[in-house]
Amino acid sequence: MSRTLRYREALNEALREELRRDETVLLMGEDIGVYNGAFKVTEGLLAEFGDQRVRDTPISENTVVGMGVGAAMTGLRPIVEIMTINFSLLALDQIVNQAASIRYMFGGQVQVPLVIRTPQGGGGQLGPTHSHTWESLFLHVPGLHVAVPSTPADAKGLLKTAIRSDDPVVFIEHERLYGQRGEVPDEGEEHLVPFGQAAIRRAGDDVTLIGTSRMALTAWRAADQLAAEHGIQAEVVDPRTLRPLDLDTIVASVRKTNRCVVVEEGWPNGGVGATLAALIQEHAFEWLDAPVVRVTGADVPMPYAKSLERAAVPREADVVRAALSTLRDV
Amino acid sequence: MFAAVMADHPLPDAGVATEWLQAMHLIRRFEERASELYAQGRIGGFLHVSTGEEATIIGSVRALRETDYLVSTYRAHGHTLARGSEPGRVMAELLGRVDGLCRGRAGSTHLFDGARRFMGGYGIVGAHLPLAAGFALAADRLGTQDVTLCQFGDGASNQATFGEALNLAALWSLPVVFMVTNNRFAAADAQDKESSTKDLVKRAKGFGVKALRCDGMDVVQTHDVTAEALAVAREERRPMLVEARTYRFRGHSAADPDEERTAEQLEEWRRRDPLVTFGDRLVKAGILDDERRGWLDRDAIARIDEAVAFAEASPEPDPQTLADDLYAGSGR
Secondary structure, eight states: OEEEEEHHHHHHHHHHHHHHHOTTEEEEETTSSTTOOTTSTTTTHHHHHOTTTEEEOOSOHHHHHHHHHHHHHTTOEEEEEOSSGGGGGGGHIIIIIIITTHHHHTTTSOOOOOEEEEEEOOOSSOOTTTOOOOHHHHHTOTTOEEEOOOSHHHHHHHHHHHHHOSSOEEEEEETTTTTOEEEEEOTTSOOOOOTTOOEEEEOOSSEEEEEOTHHHHHHHHHHHHHHHHHOOOEEEEEOSEEETTOHHHHHHHHHHHSOEEEEOSSOSTTOHHHHHHHHHHHHHGGGOSSOOEEEOOOSSOOOSSHHHHHHHSOOHHHHHHHHHHHTTTO | OHHHHHHHSOOOOHHHHHHHHHHHHHHHHHHHHHHHHHHTTOSOSOOOOOTTOHHHHHHHHTTSOTTSEEEOOSOOHHHHHHTTOOHHHHHHHHTTOTTSTTTTSSTGGGOOBGGGTBOOOOSSTTTHHHHHHHHHHHHHHTTOOOOEEEEEEGGGGGSHHHHHHHHHHHHTTOOEEEEEEEOSEETTEEGGGTOSOOOHHHHHHHTTOEEEEEETTOHHHHHHHHHHHHHHHHHHOOOEEEEEEOOOSSOSSTTSOOOSOOHHHHHHHHTTOHHHHHHHHHHHTTSOOHHHHHHHHHHHHHHHHHHHHHHHHSOOOOGGGTTTTSSTTSOO
């Protein structure tokens, strides 16, 4: 059985269940306790679990992540909330040079079961230091897992898997998804979504749309529009985790539809679409009837004005146009 | 003044004192041999030796319990040897061999011996201060009595992690001792060119961390002061800082030239060589005779010979193992 929850409530439930299940789970972050989190994801957790397990931190991102790494190396399963992914850049040394490398560089003697939860994305008129999308940055780094849930059910199931992972996970939420509702399996049912398993949101034979994070929903809505207005059946694939990546599902879909559009909110250069396009031509070149098309965020720092910000983030119409461009000869 | 300071700190038992000197000789001979191998091109990458810092290393590490955590910088050969790592496995790591502590993944810069709670050498200056606070956080949460000793150089005190980690450790009452080895040189710059406040004890106080100072060339004093700091951290559940004043005989890395030091300075510090001063003290106290003292050094040389032989006999890692240990359950 299931019920409807908001994305933030699903995340909250995952945290609560894992805090109850495992004494070594501990939360750290700015304003996560008394204030219940900048996006209210940690609501009520301080009251239930106390200030030893739900810890408000100073504004010291790099050191707080580093403490999470250290605590993870010595027996805890810390979850560090970074208020927005833009601030994770302050902690890149700890995330890349330490968390991602430690198991490998020390020859497998120690592990880092750390989760870094952080939201990305534009749409709130927060300007260039609070609106960017950095999933491709972490996709780049060996040793990390990267989760990009787009639905409440995945938010819960992937977060529980992340907390139980023995390796560091960059768990990327989206600021514009926190209020989204969706069906989530009932409490009491063990709901774990495995890493490296893409979801096919909608089946179709004409074109594959791959969307990450919020863009998974944009792609999904674009597919409905393609069907309603153009009679085109798009298959929508949500990778759910970028590391590990479920390449099999992506390649199988492209081999079926022979066309592919990748939709991401981040910048085009070195982005998710660039990586996926390369992988698809490596594994499905013979099956492609059109070049893989990327729909990305504009190649500018995120502007403030509403009209400019709208122009910088991909919308359904952009995806529809891109899909149609792959079908021109049909 | 030096002698007066020493007199304040009585020697430990003869057996203990002798073992300290022996361990100091082992580190010295290890570093000398490693430098030779590096000069011959048999060790790659960087090589940071701790020649001259043996008293700081042994004095502080001998103050630890077996279950305490020790964490260090890229200059960590001495720390891992002090913790009891087999010299052969340390040397094998330097040579990039499969029997190295980290199976040849780490090199001189990133040594780690988890079984001995030596929690690593770290290549990014100051990056391990947050980790140390994290070890202390875990120890505290798990209800153990384990304390973390975090070694770093004065250069790291200008990284933001210094202030952030001290602040958090004080704020959260964590059992960690930050030990700064002030060797008066950060990379190649003499310290007074890069720190507006040279007094690290004062800086620590600014973050709410009580600090002690010791003469890092005096193994007994270093031991006693570190032990005091560890006891405070363990019993009173709060961080401490220890500043050990010391000196580095060679350049920053074995590849760097000797920088900015006069012949007089070097001569002055060589007179303070901790192996000489501590050895003399043990002879004077009747704990050692010259013959036994000479044997300690010859034994260190023999152990390093064995270590080099072990390391050189160890194969290079198989390229097939390149992706081992990237994630849990991958390879191996």
